[in-house]
Amino acid sequence: IRTTDGGSTWIDTKAGITDYGWATANIVIDPVNPHVLYYPTSNFNKSTNRGDLWTPISALPYLASWMAIKPNNNQIMYVGTLGGHLYKSTNGGSTWTEIWTDGNGRFISQIVISPSSPNSLFLSVSNYGPGEHLYTSTDEGMTWTNITGDLPDVPTHTIRPDIRYSSTLYAGTDLGVFYTTDGGADWLHDDSFPVAIVTDIGITGDSNLVASTY
Numbered sequence: 052i053r054t055t056d057g058g059s060t061w062i063d064t065k066a067g068i069t070d071y072g073w074a075t076a077n078i079v080i081d082p083v084n085p086h087v088l089y090y091p092t093s094n095f096n097k098s099t100n101r102g103d104l105w106t107p108i109s110a111l112p113y114l115a116s117w118m119a120i121k122p123n124n125n126q127i128m129y130v131g132t133l134g135g136h137l138y139k140s141t142n143g144g145s146t147w148t149e150i151w152t153d154g155n156g157r158f159i160s161q162i163v164i165s166p167s168s169p170n171s172l173f174l175s176v177s178n179y180g181p182g183e184h185l186y187t188s189t190d191e192g193m194t195w196t197n198i199t200g201d202l203p204d205v206p207t208h209t210i211r212p213d214i215r216y217s218s219t220l221y222a223g224t225d226l227g228v229f230y231t232t233d234g235g236a237d238w239l240h241d242d243s244f245p246v247a248i249v250t251d252i253g254i255t256g257d258s259n260l261v262a263s264t265y
Contacts, residue, residue, distance in 0.1 A: 053102050064102030070094060073133060075160065075208075075250075076115050078102075082122045091115030091130050095144045108144050112136065119162045121191075123169050129192065131159025137174065139192050150192040155180055160208045161251075167217055175210040175222065185210055185222060185235060198235025211252040221260060223249030228262060 052061040072092040081087035088098045093114050094107035113132035121127040128140045135153025140146060153159070157178035165171035174186045174195075184199045184207040198220075205225040213219035218234045225248050228241040248265035255261060 064098075065105070066103065067098075067105035067107075068092065068096055069107065073114050073116050075117060077117060079118055079120055081125050082120060083125045089118065089120070089128070089144065091118045095130070095140075095147075097144065109140075109146065111138070111147065112149075116158050117161050119164050119172075121164060121169050127191070129162045129164075129172065131162050131174070133158040135159060135176065137162065137192065151186070151195055153183070155183070157183075160206075161210060163210055163212065165212050165217070166214050167212075171212075173210045173212060173220070175207045177206040177208055179204055179206065184224075185220075187235070198231075200231065200236045200238050202229060202238045206248075208249060209251045211254060213258075214254050215258060221252050221254075223252045223262060228252065228260075 053064045054061050070092050076091055079089045086101050088102050090096045093111055095109045095111055096105045097108050098105045113134040113136055115130050116133050118130045126143045128144055130138045135157050136149055137151040138147040139150045153176055157176050160177040161175045163173045170191050172188045172192055176184050181204040182199050184202055186195045187198050188195045207222055207224045209223035211221045219232050222229045227246045228244045228249055229238045230241055231238045249262050250265050251263045253261045
């Protein structure tokens with residue numbers, strides 16, 4: 052659905068989407084053309100008119116859970132799936148190549164591109180598995196480093212890099228918000244935030260942290 056009056060009224064914008072999406076799958080606005088939207092399900096769907104009509108431009112091997120677009124190159128896209136697979140497209144979503152897999156079937160909860168370095172990615176994995184919740188890449192997904200560190204073994208739903216300090220990261224988990232100031236070696240619980248399932252984290256332009264809970 053879409054609103055053009057600040058939320059007073061809403062318009063149904065699912066015409067052309069022929070299947071169902073996972074609950075966490077996000078709609079992403081093209082960084083070059085704001086009229087173009089993308090929504091991954093078991094297909095990769097694209098709209099060129101703000102969601103009035105969608106067209107599936109490619110099929111995805113698994114049901115998508117999250118996607119991201121490189122902000123300085125809208126041809127480079129990433130899609131994570133419920134089966135723990137991460138795919139990359141270099142042609143705007145027409146074709147996809149697998150660049151990472153969890154190996155244990157746990158789903159990818161988020162893929163985030165660094166705001167200060169567009170070649171750097173951060174990836175969070177949900178469900179349980181000691182030492183296997185957060186990863187980073189500095190080369191557009193060619194190689195990956197585990198940055199779970201001493202984060203507790205609980206489902207991790209989101210990761211967000213700080214917009215000012217490259218070594219500071221925030222993670223949303225089933226136990227609330229954790230943060231690191233050394234790139235992921237050591238994680239600390241933010242005791243000012245309640246113990247709750249954190250589904251997403253954002254950072255405002257004036258560096259305030261916002262979080263959604265389940």
